[in-house]
Amino acid sequence: MVDPIELNDALERLHAYLDGQDIAGAIDYLRTLHPADSAELLAELEPEQQGAIVERLHATELADVFEQLDEEDMAGVAQHLDVGMLADVLDEMEPDMAADLLGELEPDQAAEVLEQMEEPSDVAALMTYPPDTAGGIMTAAPSSLRRFWTVSESIRFLRKHYAEEEDFYTLYVLDRHARLIGLVDLKALILAEPEQTIEEIMDRSVISVRAAADQEEVAQLLQRYDLVSLPVVDEEERLIGIVMIDDVVDVIEEEATEDIYRLAQMSSDSEIYSPIPEAVRNRLPWLVVNLGTAFLASSVVAMFESTIASAAVLAAFMPIVAGQGGNAGTQTMTIMVRSLALKEIEPRDTLWALWHEARVGIINGISVGILVALIAGFWQHNPYLGLVIGLAMVGNLIVAAIAGVLMPMMLKALRIDPALASSIFVTTFTDICGFLLFLGLATYFLRFLI
Amino acid sequence: MVDPIELNDALERLHAYLDGQDIAGAIDYLRTLHPADSAELLAELEPEQQGAIVERLHATELADVFEQLDEEDMAGVAQHLDVGMLADVLDEMEPDMAADLLGELEPDQAAEVLEQMEEPSDVAALMTYPPDTAGGIMTAAPSSLRRFWTVSESIRFLRKHYAEEEDFYTLYVLDRHARLIGLVDLKALILAEPEQTIEEIMDRSVISVRAAADQEEVAQLLQRYDLVSLPVVDEEERLIGIVMIDDVVDVIEEEATEDIYRLAQMSSDSEIYSPIPEAVRNRLPWLVVNLGTAFLASSVVAMFESTIASAAVLAAFMPIVAGQGGNAGTQTMTIMVRSLALKEIEPRDTLWALWHEARVGIINGISVGILVALIAGFWQHNPYLGLVIGLAMVGNLIVAAIAGVLMPMMLKALRIDPALASSIFVTTFTDICGFLLFLGLATYFLRFLI
Numbered sequence: 001m002v003d004p005i006e007l008n009d010a011l012e013r014l015h016a017y018l019d020g021q022d023i024a025g026a027i028d029y030l031r032t033l034h035p036a037d038s039a040e041l042l043a044e045l046e047p048e049q050q051g052a053i054v055e056r057l058h059a060t061e062l063a064d065v066f067e068q069l070d071e072e073d074m075a076g077v078a079q080h081l082d083v084g085m086l087a088d089v090l091d092e093m094e095p096d097m098a099a100d101l102l103g104e105l106e107p108d109q110a111a112e113v114l115e116q117m118e119e120p121s122d123v124a125a126l127m128t129y130p131p132d133t134a135g136g137i138m139t140a141a142p143s144s145l146r147r148f149w150t151v152s153e154s155i156r157f158l159r160k161h162y163a164e165e166e167d168f169y170t171l172y173v174l175d176r177h178a179r180l181i182g183l184v185d186l187k188a189l190i191l192a193e194p195e196q197t198i199e200e201i202m203d204r205s206v207i208s209v210r211a212a213a214d215q216e217e218v219a220q221l222l223q224r225y226d227l228v229s230l231p232v233v234d235e236e237e238r239l240i241g242i243v244m245i246d247d248v249v250d251v252i253e254e255e256a257t258e259d260i261y262r263l264a265q266m267s268s269d270s271e272i273y274s275p276i277p278e279a280v281r282n283r284l285p286w287l288v289v290n291l292g293t294a295f296l297a298s299s300v301v302a303m304f305e306s307t308i309a310s311a312a313v314l315a316a317f318m319p320i321v322a323g324q325g326g327n328a329g330t331q332t333m334t335i336m337v338r339s340l341a342l343k344e345i346e347p348r349d350t351l352w353a354l355w356h357e358a359r360v361g362i363i364n365g366i367s368v369g370i371l372v373a374l375i376a377g378f379w380q381h382n383p384y385l386g387l388v389i390g391l392a393m394v395g396n397l398i399v400a401a402i403a404g405v406l407m408p409m410m411l412k413a414l415r416i417d418p419a420l421a422s423s424i425f426v427t428t429f430t431d432i433c434g435f436l437l438f439l440g441l442a443t444y445f446l447r448f449l450i
Numbered sequence: 451m452v453d454p455i456e457l458n459d460a461l462e463r464l465h466a467y468l469d470g471q472d473i474a475g476a477i478d479y480l481r482t483l484h485p486a487d488s489a490e491l492l493a494e495l496e497p498e499q500q501g502a503i504v505e506r507l508h509a510t511e512l513a514d515v516f517e518q519l520d521e522e523d524m525a526g527v528a529q530h531l532d533v534g535m536l537a538d539v540l541d542e543m544e545p546d547m548a549a550d551l552l553g554e555l556e557p558d559q560a561a562e563v564l565e566q567m568e569e570p571s572d573v574a575a576l577m578t579y580p581p582d583t584a585g586g587i588m589t590a591a592p593s594s595l596r597r598f599w600t601v602s603e604s605i606r607f608l609r610k611h612y613a614e615e616e617d618f619y620t621l622y623v624l625d626r627h628a629r630l631i632g633l634v635d636l637k638a639l640i641l642a643e644p645e646q647t648i649e650e651i652m653d654r655s656v657i658s659v660r661a662a663a664d665q666e667e668v669a670q671l672l673q674r675y676d677l678v679s680l681p682v683v684d685e686e687e688r689l690i691g692i693v694m695i696d697d698v699v700d701v702i703e704e705e706a707t708e709d710i711y712r713l714a715q716m717s718s719d720s721e722i723y724s725p726i727p728e729a730v731r732n733r734l735p736w737l738v739v740n741l742g743t744a745f746l747a748s749s750v751v752a753m754f755e756s757t758i759a760s761a762a763v764l765a766a767f768m769p770i771v772a773g774q775g776g777n778a779g780t781q782t783m784t785i786m787v788r789s790l791a792l793k794e795i796e797p798r799d800t801l802w803a804l805w806h807e808a809r810v811g812i813i814n815g816i817s818v819g820i821l822v823a824l825i826a827g828f829w830q831h832n833p834y835l836g837l838v839i840g841l842a843m844v845g846n847l848i849v850a851a852i853a854g855v856l857m858p859m860m861l862k863a864l865r866i867d868p869a870l871a872s873s874i875f876v877t878t879f880t881d882i883c884g885f886l887l888f889l890g891l892a893t894y895f896l897r898f899l900i
Contacts, residue, residue, distance in 0.1 A: 034675060167637060186640060187618065189640065190609070190612075190639065190640065191608065191609055223696070224486050226486070226696045227696075245678070245699070246676045246695065249698070249702060256707075256710070257792070260706070260710055260788050261784065263710065263784075264783075264784035265780070265781065266781045266784070266785070271794075272785050272789040280813050283781050284814050284817055287777055287814055288818065291770070291774060294774065297769065298769065301766040305763060305766070312759035312765075313752065315765035316752040316755070318769070319748060319772065319881070320744040323744050323881075324740065324744065327715060330714050331714055331720075334714035338707055344723070356729075367734055368737050368738065371738065371741060431769070
């Protein structure tokens with residue numbers, strides 16, 4: 001039994017070989033590991049060490065490595081190989097991964113490599129689909145069965161044709177126009193009597209998806225129906241590929257990461273290992289937009305300059321009202337954005353959500369309002385200050401609930417990703433309303449505050 | 451070919467039957483749908499309608515429904531069934547799902563149901579593992595192969611024993627002590643010659659996990675090695691169950707949701723459909739903690755009351771410095787938290803991350819600082835105000851980068867979920883430092899500001 005290796009230990013061992021200039025030893029060591037692990041170790045090396053190893057690997061070994069690498073690491077490893085070698089490697093790779101690798105190369109280089117490949121057609125076909133669609137993440141389907149074949153004929157056919165194909169768990173049945181009409185699990189094939197026909201054992205309720213469908217829809221179908229693979233069809237219902245569940249696992253993780261980064265107001269492409277200029281590009285524009293909305297909020301404060309001049313203590317409490325509104329608004333907005341992403345809620349549920357969140361906002365507002373009123377009142381020995389800040393807090397938490405529901409719902413209805421801009425709008429709203437409510441009430445009660 | 455149904459249309463159709471008191475019609479309609487869809491529709495109904503349907507379904511149909519329901523919906527549907535019926539249904543269910551359902555019942559009721567089951571042993575065994583471990587999410591392993599069997603013997607064995615078992619794609623090979631020694635994919639079994647032995651075709655490099663392993667580790671292993679199922683073993687390496695990839699897809703989504711909610715400062719159990727008291731419990735404590743830190747920040751402002759009293763305009767710009775620091779800190783913290791969760795980075799990378807983020811912070815700080823200095827300077831016709839706010843901004847964005855790296859790393863090193871508390875600490879830090887820097891500098895330059 002293989003234990004999952006400790007990558008740190010393995011990396012140290014690999015470095016020991018490399019520090020001793022023992023490239024052959026390093027390669028022999030990598031060959032003892034699971035391809036997923038050796039690929040990860042290779043990606044961690046410095047370029048020249050990587051190059052020294054990569055140049056000595058066979059095309060089939062390199063194909064294994066590339067199939068396990070993250071897309072970002074592919075281009076780095078590929079730079080050590082010439083066009084001829086890259087073409088050989090791509091011929092050995094699964095078509096969907098080969099298309100991913102080509103997508104990471106410079107367009108000129110990719111064209112040259114494609115030209116030198118022996119069987120470029122599968123890969124070239126895949127490259128015509130946008131990367132975040134069913135067509136973009138699918139791979140070639142295993143050769144298919146016909147309904148009038150017997151089980152023993154089918155197994156003979158599989159022995160002849162399937163040895164070289166990618167792992168698969170479900171076979172698809174096509175009619176004479178190559179249209180998808182059913183599926184047969186490998187389990188069903190093994191359990192069936194040899195003389196039964198495919199038609200007798202096939203499952204006709206096969207769920208499929210069009211090539212243009214968004215990868216999120218693909219992920220949801222595989223999840224909802226507990227599938228291991230999902231067939232992809234063209235407009236005429238002809239089978240053109242399959243999406244495997246392990247590709248979808250990556251999609252789900254990727255989509256969650258995108259939402260998390262957008263909610264934190266930065267580009268969804270952000271990565272911890274981004275070079276500095278890219279990291280700045282991914283974040284600075286959001287800070288600048290926020291600066292604009294911050295000046296909007298600060299111009300509200302400026303309107304009350306004379307109130308603050310006569311009771312400077314207000315400046316200390318002002319950020320509390322705005323900040324709590326921002327926190328409560330972020331809570332509501334985040335739960336809305338995530339529930340929309342998981343399809344637990346839709347824009348038609350807006351009224352229900354408003355009523356639900358408004359009640360939470362009122363209860364939390366009154367609780368926090370009373371607390372803040374007591375603390376502020378006792379601290380500054382002024383019950384009116386407590387009253388003003390308490391009332392403003394209740395009001396702002398209700399505003400927060402409303403903005404937290406409406407912003408994501410509006411963006412969704414406008415077909416904009418709700419994670420993209422909800423944060424900015426919601427906190428702008430709670431900042432402005434928080435300042436207005438607090439300083440407005442303070443101006444009204446000013447003679448009790450000074 | 452079955453198109454994935456539009457749930458809204460289906461729900462309307464179902465309601466049409468129910469409004470006409472045609473329960474039999476409603477049930478016939480549900481039977482035409484995929485179990486995943488009929489379960490989802492059933493979960494959407496009002497309790498009495500749900501009860502009317504559930505009472506008339508057979509145990510096998512109910513087992514299908516329960517296997518598709520979310521855990522939250524299980525208890526609601528189960529309440530319509532008596533103990534005897536529940537025991538029959540559980541006997542029909544996959545052991546892991548049956549254990550989940552029992553976990554949703556009241557402890558007394560669960561014990562009663564277990565007692566009335568025909569084969570409670572599999573389920574009872576699964577219930578001994580904590581729900582978020584490999585043991586908690588695994589299901590019973592398919593009966594296993596022995597290495598000296600031939601392929602044709604194995605297929606005969608499968609025909610006899612496997613018809614009733616859950617879907618599976620990989621078979622495991624055990625030695626005479628029930629220890630895991632290899633695996634055979636169904637594909638390999640079909641492609642092999644009938645007289646080959648299992649020993650000849652099995653893959654010895656089988657990756658497994660202990661029952662006590664965290665579900666996140668299970669998810670990472672399945673992802674890293676592109677597996678469809680992962681065997682779970684006890685301390686003696688004996689096979690005790692398998693985790694299927696579709697269960698892991700749910701785990702990945704669940705873990706992402708938990709992180710998203712924790713980053714937004716609410717309980718990871720939050721759900722849009724939580725009843726109001728639960729929603730308040732999930733959010734109010736976080737608001738109260740934030741209130742404490744907000745008063746901390748506001749006491750910093752209060753220290754500068756006399757400065758603000760002489761230049762009330764400062765109150766308008768104060769939240770800009772603190773707010774931008776909060777935004778930049780949230781960006782850094784979020785990318786750290788997500789990268790830690792995806793194991794792209796570890797606490798030993800702290801120094802590297804500090805240097806990386808500090809540089810991003812300096813560049814973003816200078817950019818935003820110059821911008822804010824120009825706007826504030828021209829708006830208030832005072833270059834010194836611009837200088838003060840610009841310098842404070844640069845300083846606070848550097849503070850934000852440092853806090854954004856150190857907080858998650860410290861929590862991780864202390865084995866606390868970095869998503870749990872990073873937000874509060876980082877924004878407290880940027881608020882306090884923002885106010886200190888801005889009002890401190892303003893006090894120093896006060897004679898130029900009034």
